[in-house]
Each structure stands twice: as structure tokens, then as C-alpha cells.
Amino acid sequence: MATITPLLPPAAGKVSDDKASAMAALESLLAIRFFEEAVDGMFARGLMHGTMHLSIGQEAVATGVCAALRQTDFITSTHRGHSHCIAKGADLTRMMAELLAKQTGYCRGRGGSMHIADAKTGNLGANGIVAGGIPIAAGAALAQKLKKTDNVVVSFFGDGATNEGAFHEALNLASVWDLPVIFVCENNKYGMSFSTAKSMKVERISERAAAYAMPGVTVDGNDVDAVYEATKQAVDRARAGQGPTLIECVTYRHKGHSKSDKNLYRTKEEIDFWKTKDPVGKFETLLIEKGILTKEQAEQITENVRNEIRNAITEAQAAPDSDPAELLSSVFRAVN
Amino acid sequence: MATITPLLPPAAGKVSDDKASAMAALESLLAIRFFEEAVDGMFARGLMHGTMHLSIGQEAVATGVCAALRQTDFITSTHRGHSHCIAKGADLTRMMAELLAKQTGYCRGRGGSMHIADAKTGNLGANGIVAGGIPIAAGAALAQKLKKTDNVVVSFFGDGATNEGAFHEALNLASVWDLPVIFVCENNKYGMSFSTAKSMKVERISERAAAYAMPGVTVDGNDVDAVYEATKQAVDRARAGQGPTLIECVTYRHKGHSKSDKNLYRTKEEIDFWKTKDPVGKFETLLIEKGILTKEQAEQITENVRNEIRNAITEAQAAPDSDPAELLSSVFRAVN
Amino acid sequence: MSERVITYAEAIREAIGQAMESDPSVFMLGEDIGVYGGAFGVSGDLYHRFGEERVRDTPISEMGIVGAAVGAALVGMKPIVEIQFSDFTAHAMDQIVNQAAKIHFMLGGELSVPMVLRAPSGSGTGAAAQHSQSLETWFAHVPGLKVVLPSSPMEAKGLLLSAIDDPNPVIVLEHKLLYKTSGHVPEEMYKTPIGVARVLREGKDLTIVATGVMVSRSLEAAAQLSQMGIEATVIDPRTLSPLDMGPINDSISQTGRVMLVQEAPKHVGFIAEIAARISEGPAIYSLTEPVKRLCGMDVPIPYAPQLEKAVVPQLPDIVSGAQDLMRGV
Amino acid sequence: MSERVITYAEAIREAIGQAMESDPSVFMLGEDIGVYGGAFGVSGDLYHRFGEERVRDTPISEMGIVGAAVGAALVGMKPIVEIQFSDFTAHAMDQIVNQAAKIHFMLGGELSVPMVLRAPSGSGTGAAAQHSQSLETWFAHVPGLKVVLPSSPMEAKGLLLSAIDDPNPVIVLEHKLLYKTSGHVPEEMYKTPIGVARVLREGKDLTIVATGVMVSRSLEAAAQLSQMGIEATVIDPRTLSPLDMGPINDSISQTGRVMLVQEAPKHVGFIAEIAARISEGPAIYSLTEPVKRLCGMDVPIPYAPQLEKAVVPQLPDIVSGAQDLMRGV
């Protein structure tokens, strides 16, 4: 079992103002980054199977959003879901075990990267279907309303997902039913190879909120504080029964869409430009500048997180492979 | 064969300013009204089968829209499609024959009210699936672009249809591809029993156009002139390659949703209020007031249209029933 | 004491009402199920009894509402979705098949989707090709879904109560022509087990296996056949997934002849699975005649009444099909 | 002269390129088919050859793009839609089934929908349950659709050219594992007829009928079996709808034994239709053993390589299945 300090909201103001909150956020950013760099490497060396979608460059979104959530809140995630999963508090070993197709993985090796879920931390699952999780999030939020809890649900999805009918139907339901759900669009400017400039005519995806008379905001998705603040507001609204919000987080993925991407659709200049806006380095620098952390403390955190990832790999590799014998009996939950 | 004078645009200005255009529009309004009153009656007397959805009260939409179209332009229609079909120029006898399940009907008795299409007048078909015709309209418009014609496509649909994913996906495609298509929403305030007040939070459906950076306008759907003018503008834009428009026509259906509707979801006062805004009477009165027609001429037109409908019924009733023997060979078009 | 007789629609409504009374996590959502009472009148007064929160009218967005049901089920609710016509499930196939059916398995077993999806199925109302399909084959083929086709008021209530109680997604395809048919239905809550076929009539000459509205039609046919001296066993699988072949195999071992009757188009339809299982044995050894399928024609359902009747098996078709089978033609 | 050998993906690309050259109404639309060249590299350089108008990248909206194809086809174009993974057709079932398949019939015959929908199908790439299904059963059951499953580069080109020429909607399910396999493909445009099965190998002992990727696997198995003295006929139906039973019946009349192999889950899968047709005769009279089906397990496709292999028939399964059939177990 390998975990990092759970995210927690600042006592007041920004994440970067509050030492405990800021340190946890830095851990989260680093854990996502190192986890994905590790799996990228293992993939390249043929140690991993299937395909996978990395969020390297997008870590501030999941981190900023989940800093505003409680463990009892829920999320739905995407094919590019490692960051959401980690930020919501998943066990890194079980995640790694899943990618390595182990019996101890979150899905017992049945799901892989695109299907990790974690009931304990309220992660209702990554999803291989673009926009597939959005109506599910609305439904989980409807359940909160019916059960009269004050939990909220966050649905993560990409820019490309907002062109799917599922996005439209789910936002409309959430709107007319005043559901406690926050729609978080990670606009990384491309849906696979197709740029938002070509896939939609709106300037900002948050403009689409108006079609549901729902607040829509656009924030710098590489800025933990900005993401946190927008989420906090939306969460407060949702908990107060005031309904959903659409938050667009503008960000960028440094890596290709998936392992088979030749990056023919974007320029080296564009990628390099965005690397200068790297959310992880940016947040670390900010904390040091603000005097929240010393450089040494930051290095220490970095080293600790690296170790956690190493542990996760070691533990996961030692686990037994997933077991074909139990497949047929696993399709249905047994009727009592 | 029973037809009415084809709709035609006014030489300039409003439909109600131009005698030929106005007379044709009045014929269209009356033909829709009398056709539907006739089938309503036949239905009640058990002479008709299946179900059907009447546009009584909504005649000005199809009439105003189609007055701005050429015969070579296309439409896609809905379950509530008689008005579109008639306004686009269909043969009333073949329509009536279809409802009577005759071999001479538009669909040879295979489709009935919800599936009438007419290749000759560019009617690509009514549709039993709410919003089903909207992506089809986008595709027909894409074909116009690829073939470099200057034809446009109009897609008719209801308020309820705008909550379907198909609406969203189709409007987005039309937007990003600058397609020559006009989306005409007949907002009759209810999708079956569910009011727009409950099914969406926007005040005006035309606000949804902004999600596709597309012009959106709302007009009085009981006013032929208003509908015509908005359509004309949109058609001009579309023919000029400037892309799609969403037009919301606010109107009301006097009858229930379908034959099995008990009208539990709206008040008698509301229905009565809207009957005072009847588009047919309103247009006739306007023409007489403006001196475009005399009362006598209007009565004459009314009588002529009534006769056409009577002819349609007589001719249709005399036709042979549709033939089961040809069914199996009708599923596929023969390969040359 | 005379037995209480209610309609199929009433039986369904009673099941839902009782489930909602006894379990606060049960709720309904669908188009026009509120004050309208449902397109086929199934939800009726439930809206007035349980209120708009638990009998939830939805905008027209099938994918969204099925997805919402999946999400609610994932966090412990027991949604019952009504899709107004089963044909519109075409819009929700992603949520049904790629989400609901797979989540329990694919996500490793911790989560599950205790959801019921009900939809009126079948032809016979002059509603034409987009409102008359029998799509059970699609669902029955998907691992992770249970599929039931109640053929009488009694089954309608009992199967639905089992479906609501099941921790897995269950597709309940009701038949439009059955809604107004009546039969005895106990007032108390009872469950008809999912995965158990029912033998409705026993006869020594041939075995008729029928689904949905074809069950009552086959029973009528069997009565007529009996007048002619032909005694048919009639079996209703009730559950298409999982499928109970036991009674079918047993009966064939007695009769040696089997006729499979479904409304859906013949080609690659559900009933082919029963033929396939027979062909794999052991029942094949008992056959004295080839298997006979009597199915819908491979055409979309037409509007005209005489066309619509022509494309699905009617009572006389079942009678003459059985006679042909007895004569070995 | 040596025969030209190209891959399955190249054969498909060549067919599309030739069709686009010879007919200006042919165009492609789909996600990432432009500069990216398609998720499986099928469209490749077509974008550069024909431009972005005719090789049209789309937003992620499967229902919309299939609907757009239907609309374009209705007014005389010949669209070829690529759905990135066949699993995502779940989003487009309304347009495929309720619109494309029914329009010609339901609207009375004047209009038709000459559209091709291509999609990569099947498991074997570690992409898990939502990216690995074999959904041919759904489409094959729908009147108004033609369904083809090319099993080699040669068929891929020939069947696709027939599909493009067909005035009706044709679903072409390609198999992901075949894209990189090679074989002889003539350079000229040729058509493999839709509705004609192919006998790939003749043997007297048993008949193997296989679809999709199971065809080549069955051929390999037949080669191994031959080493063991068992001679198998291998038949590829190629077209699931319409289905050509002639060669299958003929072969069974010679061998008396039949094994049906598909990747899709067994329950209510396409191959049951072949078993059903056999059970209805005449082939049933030739059987010396019950029919044997070798199919995917009734589970969603899992991610782990060993699990994924375990749930669909592999070469040794086919070999041992045939041996079992020969031994009558």
C-alpha cells in the first residue's frame, strides 16, 4: 500500500496560502507526475500492456478540484484518469497493480488503466467511453439529492467530450433538477488529434453552460489555486442546493494522446511553449517564492513521493497475476 | 391527385404584402388545418389506424418557413409532420392514402403518419424518433456543400427535441462545417406532457444556439410573416455559405399530443388563450384588413381548399389497400 | 374465494408501488411518467402517491436518463427507468451496454448497478417501424445484463419484483398488446425467479417454446390444436438471460418435436439460441423432426394493419405451423 | 510473376482510394481519420490525397456523424463512416437501426441509404471491455442492414468495394488483429459479392464455420489437425446478413460434423443462427454428432493478457474442439 497525504482544503483563501493544504497539493502533483512517468517508462520497455493516456502537464486540474472535495464526495473520471484517481486519494500500489494486470489491482486486472474505480474514495470509475461518465455523475448527484446528503459529485471530462450528446443531456438534467454536480472540463485543446478550434466554434467551452442556464467559468488549468477557487465556489453552490456549474480548465498534455500517437497534429513549438507553463514546477516555485516551503523541504517531498511510487511498483510487481478461473462467476453480483 | 398552390416568397418584404405569396400561404394554412381536422374526425370514427400527432394551431410555422424555400431545397420533419409535408408541396391525396394504409400512399402503407416522405418536393421524411431528423438534415446539408449546390436544408423539430443529444451533435457539426442548414424549432411549450419550463432552464430555446456560435432567433410562430422573415434571413446566410441558424418559433398545439392524450398537464384556460391566437384566422384577418384579399375571396379560397381535402379523401379511399405480397422484396433496394 | 384479477399494466404498477413503499431507495424515472401517467398508462397514479421526486418526469433524453439511473444505482439507489418505447433504447445503448452491463465485472467487483430498465416492446398497434420492434436479442447477447419478458400479469409483477431486488441491471421488456390483458395476480409481494422457465401446458405431441406475446397466442393455438387431437406442451422461458433449458429439453425428450415462436425477425433472433442449444444436445437425440422456427419476417414492422399482421406470427400461423410439424412438412 | 502482398489495412485504404477516384460522391467521415490517419492507421494518406473535404475529420459525436452520413446518402452521396471502435456504435444505434436500416422500406421505396459504416471490432489488444466487443449479432438481426466481416486482405478490399457500390446500408466490421496481417490483393478494383460464403479448405472429416479473426485461426487449426489425420473443411460465411447456407449445408452432408467458431460471446450470438438453420434441416439429417459451438465466454472482455486470451477461442481451443468433436465428446 502506497499513498500520499490526502488533499485538504486551505483553512481559508488559496491552497498556496496554507501550508498543510499546499504541501498535500504538491505531493499530489508530484505523485501524478511520477506515477505517469513511471508507467510511461514501463510501457516503453514492454512491461505494460494495452494502451494508456497520460495527464502529464494536466496535474493541476485534478489536484485543484479534489482539494475542494471531501472523501465522501464522488467523482467520475475518464480514459485519462490516473490524475483524478490519485488526487481523490487512491492507493498507488493498487493502481499500479491494475496496470500490471495483477489480482490485487483495483479491477483485479479486468479493467486496466481505463477502468480504475475506488469505492472507498468515491471514485466511481474511469471510463473508456468519451463523455460516458457525465450522465453517470448526474445520476450519482441525483441520488445525493434523493438521499438528502450534502455530498457533491464532480465529473471530469475533456474538451472533445463536450461535443457528445451525453454531455448535453447530462448537463440539461443536472440543470433542471438542480443537482449537486460540478462539471469539470479539462480543455487540453485536442480531442485525440482534433483541435478544439476545429471541433467547436465557441471560444470558450464554458460558454456552453448558458444553454442550461448554468454558471460557466474558465480558469487556468495549470494553476492549482485558480482551479481550487473555482471548484470551491461551485461546490459551495452545489452543497447549498443551488445546482450545477461548468468549469473549464485550460491546460495541455505534454505527451501524445495515447501510446500510438505520432503527434502529427501539433507543432513542437506549441508543445515546448506549454512545457514552460508546467503546472508542477510552477506550483513548487510559487510555494518557495511565497515562503510556504523551503527548497529543501520541496526536495524532501519530491524524494518521498518518488519513494512511494517506487514502493508501489515493487509491491505491485510482487503481486499475483489476475486469475482467469474466477471470470465466469464475476459477471453478476450474487443475488442474496 | 389533390394539391394546393405551391408556396412562393413575396417579391419583396412580407408574405402578407404580396398577393400571390399571401394567397398561397393562406391556402397552405387552410390545407393543413382542414387536412388535420379531417383525419382527426376519421380517427375518432375509427376509420384510421395507429396514432397521429396534429399540428392544429401550429400551421404558421411550416407555412412561413416553406415560403422561403425552393422546391429543390430539402426538409426533415417530425412525428408531427403533416404541416411540413403539405407546406413543402406534397400531394394531399397521397398523404391521405398513406394514413388510410393504401398502396398509393407515399409509403405504400408501410409508414403511416409518422413516416411520410416525398422525394419530389425534397421532404426527406417525417420521423418517429424525436430529434432523429436533425443529424440527417446536417448530412443532407453537408452533401449540398460537397456537391456545390446552393440548396439549403431545413430541419423541423420540437422544443422537447432540443434536450436530445442528437440536437447537440447535429448543431455542432453544422456549425463547425458551416453547413447550409436552418434548424427550426417549433416550441409549442410541451414535449408530450412535459413543459419546457420543466424540461430546460433557458428562457428561450434560441439561446442554445450560442453553444455553437450560431445565430439564434425567437419569433412568434403564429405569425406567418415573422416566421418567413427569420427564415429568409437564415436561408440567405446559408446559401451564401455563412452557415446555419437556429430559429425558435413559439406556438401552441390546440389538440392533445396524440390520440391517447387526456390533457392532464395543461389548463383549459391556457388552451383557450392560445386559441385566441389562432394563426389561420389571424392571417386571414390580416390579409383582409390589409386589403390584399376581400372577405369573399378568402371564403372562396377556403371553399376551394375544403374541396381539395374532400377530393383527397375520396380519391384515397378508392385506392387499393397496401399489398403484403411485396413486403419481403422491399427491405433492400436491388443492387444493379 | 374468488381470485383477484387485474391487468398486466396494473400488475406492473402494483409491483412498483409495493417496492417503493418497502424500500426508500427505489424510484422511477422516465418520460411522461408523472401526471400523464406513462405513455401506456403504466405509472398511472404513482406520481400522485409518491410525488415528483420519486416518480420523476424527465426531459426527452434517453441516454441521459439511463446514465442517470446507472449513476444513482452505483451509489446505492434502485432506479427503475421507463423507456417510452423499447425502440428508443437505441439511444441509450452505450449506457446500457458499455456502462451498466460491464461495470460490476470491469471495475473489479466492488461496485454494482442494481437498475431496472422497463420498456414496452413489440408490434400490433399500428405505430410502424420505429415504435414496434422486439429488440430482446440485443440485450440477451450482452454479458452482464439479465433479460426478462413477462408474458402475463402474474409474471409481470413477480418478475419485476425480482428485477428490482436484483443487484444487477435487469432489462424488462413488456409487451404493448399485453398491457390491457387481465389475469389473476396475488396482492402480496411475491417474486418470480429470474432464470427459471415455466411450463404452461403439457402435451405429448409437440413442444412449443414461445416468448412475450407469443406465449398467450401459443396457448390459444394449443387449445385449438387439442380440439384437433394434437396435444402441445407450451413453455415460456420468461428469462432470456440467463436461459433455463431444463424444461425445454425434458419436454422434447417426451415429444420429439419442437416449434420455437418469437415475434422478432427470425434472422439471428433470440430464439435461434434455443435451436442452437437443442442442436448441441442432448435434446437433438430426441428429435423426430427438425426444429421449426416460427418468427417475425425479416422486415421492418409496417404501418398498415394487414401488413403488420402479415409480418408476425398470428394464431392461425401457430396452429398451422404445429400441424405442419406434426405432418413432417 | 509474383503476387502483390499488402496488409488488410492497406487493402481497405486501397479500396477507399479507388472508390473515391472513380466516384466523386464517395467520401469518408470519422474521428481522427485526417492528418492522424485513423486510430488504426487505415485512412493513412487518404487525407493528403483527397483533402479535408472528402476525408473529413469529425468532432467526437458518433450519433451525429452517422446521422450526417444517413442524410448525405439520402440525397445521393456515398458516405463511408469510420467509427473508431465498433463499441462506439452503441451511441449511433438510433441512426443505424431506426433510420438507415428502415428508411428505404418504411418511406415507401423512393429513397435509399447507400452508406457504409466501417468499424474495428474484436479483442486481443488489451483495450478491455469497452474497446473489444464483437457486436455483429446486433446488426445482423436488423432487417435492412447488410453485414460483412472481412477475414483477409483480399476479402477486405473486395467486400468493401461491394459495400460502397451497394445502394443499401452496409456494416463492415473489420478485425483489429487483422489490420497488420498480409496477403495477396489484386491491384485492380474487384468486388467480392455480398451474400456468398467462401470455402477456404475442404476436408472430409468435419466442417468448421468461422467468422472474422476466427477464420485464419481455424485455418491454422485445420493445418494442425491435418497433421493428426483429421481433415477439416473451413468455411467463412463472409456476409452475416444475408447469410449463404449453401456451402455449409453441402459440406455437412459430406462430413456429418460441424463446429461453429466465433469470437463473440456464445449466448444469443450470430453463430447460433447457423446452428438454428442446421437444426431446421436439411443439414440436420446428415449430422452424425450434435452441432458444436466454440465461442467467446459470456463475459465482458478483460484487460489482463492472460484473461483476455482465456475468454475467446484460441488456436489450441479450436484444435482440441475439433478433436473432441471427432471423438464424439
Ligand SMILES: Cc1ncc(C[n+]2csc(CCOP(=O)(O)OP(=O)(O)O)c2C)c(N)n1
Ligand atoms: C464515444 C467515444 N468516442 C471515441 C473514443 C475514442 N477516443 C478516446 S479518447 C478520445 C479523445 C478525447 O478527447 P477529450 O475529450 O478532449 O479528452 P482528452 O483525451 O484530450 O483528455 C477519443 C476520440 C472513445 N473512447 N469513446
Ligand SMILES: Cc1ncc(C[n+]2csc(CCOP(=O)(O)OP(=O)(O)O)c2C)c(N)n1
Ligand atoms: C427518441 C424518442 N423519445 C421519445 C419519443 C416519444 N415521443 C414522441 S413525440 C414526443 C414529444 C416530443 O416533443 P417535442 O419535440 O416538443 O415535439 P411536439 O410533440 O411538441 O411537436 C415524445 C416524448 C420518441 N418518439 N422518440
Ligand SMILES: [Mg+2]
Ligand atoms: Mg482534450
Ligand SMILES: [Mg+2]
Ligand atoms: Mg413540443
